[in-house]
Amino acid sequence: MIWEIDDHAPEIEGLDKNGRPDPAYAASLGLIMAGRGARVGAALLEWAVAVVIALPAIIAFTPVLAEIVSGGFDPEAFFARSDLVWLIVAAAVSQGLMIAYTVVQLVLHGRKGVTLGKAVCGIRSVNVRTLERPGFWRGAVVRYLVAGASFLIPVIGPVLVIALSPLFDIERRGRGWLDLAAATWFVDVRHGLNPYDPKRMRIARKRVKTPEHEEKAPLPSLATPVDRDAPAEYVPSARLSGGVIGAHRGGTPTPAAPQAEGAVAGAVVSSVPPSLATGAAPPAASAPSFAPPAAAPRPAPDPVPAPTPAPTPAAPAASFAPPAAVSPPAFAPPPVLRPAAAAPAAVPAPASAPTPAAATPAAQTAAAAPAGTRAVLILDSGERIEVRGTTLFGRAPAAAAGEGEAQLVRVADDTRSVSKTHLAVMPARRGVFAVDRASTNGSAIIRDGIETALVAGHPAELRIGDTVRFGDRLLTVEWV
Structure with missing residues (x-):
């Protein structure tokens, strides 16, 4: 065995190969x-x-x-x-x-x-x-x-x-x-x-x-974009044992997204059996979106008058299944009846149901927002932020002393135009207000095409349709 003895000789930096000072x-x-x-x-x-x-x-x-x-x-x-x-x-x-x-x-x-x-x-x-x-x-x-x-x-x-x-x-x-x-x-x-x-x-x-490290190109994301042609740019929102859950940042949000709930509601209403509605069979155009695409629709049967409902205290409620008009008879399961606590007086006809196009965007957003939400903001990356209390935006936001708990929203910014704690959105009795937190590049509200700079520390009221610029990033007020 060979023992190596450390003589604790100090290492002198700045000498050449001959041991002379450089x-x-x-x-x-x-x-x-x-x-x-x-x-x-x-x-x-x-x-x-x-x-x-x-x-x-x-x-x-x-x-x-x-x-x-x-x-x-x-x-x-x-x-x-x-x-x-x-x-x-x-x-x-x-x-x-x-x-x-x-x-x-x-x-x-x-x-x-x-x-x-x-x-x-x-x-x-x-x-x-x-x-x-x-x-x-x-x-x-x-x-x-x-x-x-x-x-x-x-x-x-x-x-x-x-x-x-x-x-x-x-x-x-x-x-x-x-x-x-x-x-x-x-x-x-x-x-x-x-x-x-x-x-x-x-x-x-x-x-x-210390040598200077060469900057390496970022590795590609392992997640799959929502859009086929969109670049794979994701912001990790959570980490699980199976991988990373990301929020897609590529492209702009599609306008048809708020109408998805209305389409599902229309599909549910259209699946009501004719015997429980007005007695008329639904037309082929109101077929549910979940029907098999390979099956060809059959012609609608002749209308049959609805029987007079018996005055019974309770009536069974059917668990709705797709009608035979939109699927082949071999794949249509028989309706299963389950007892219900009370029978509805009448199921509204599909024609009387409100269509998704008739609802306003504000009503859809208000219906989609959970209870306790004071405002809904949309970042330029497509991320939706529900404001329930004080919400801080920045590269590394942190609540000030005595400010209490706050919702922290990290904003990715490669140009470093966004400060660590750049903008605060705070709900109050009279509405929702935006406050610039003494940022380096400032903030502004764009309303009706006019940009108004925010004074640091002074709140400014937000309205639906306003766009708030903080640094080089933007967020839009969708619902207040």
């Missing part, structure tokens, strides 16, 4: 190299502060240094000076402040990647491999030791190591010999990403690391 990776994160002018300004500011700290010692010991250089320095006269104590105090204070200033600069540079001058000029120092803090020993101490060693060669050393070495960087990232020794890199946080902002760095790394 400048293109840092650029893709949004890191920008600090400009040469900003770096020079930061260095000059730090040196100016150091000179101010050392100013008391400089003022006190400048005459002494002049005497030493000229060769007229007398040690006995120097130690016999009355202000010798003040000279020593000025030198000690300046030296102490200089040591404290240097230590603070080292700690800030190693732990936070910033010094006094870099903070003012918007510069941060990072480790060139990990793009994190440079570290105290290598990023700060080694850097300052190399910078101090360059002063062993007066003028030429500092100019070459500090000022001119960044010009010879083959990667063109402004890294000089000090940066190569400390493995550091200076970035501009004013115009680019701040590497010490963990949240923004995490988002930038994830964006670069």
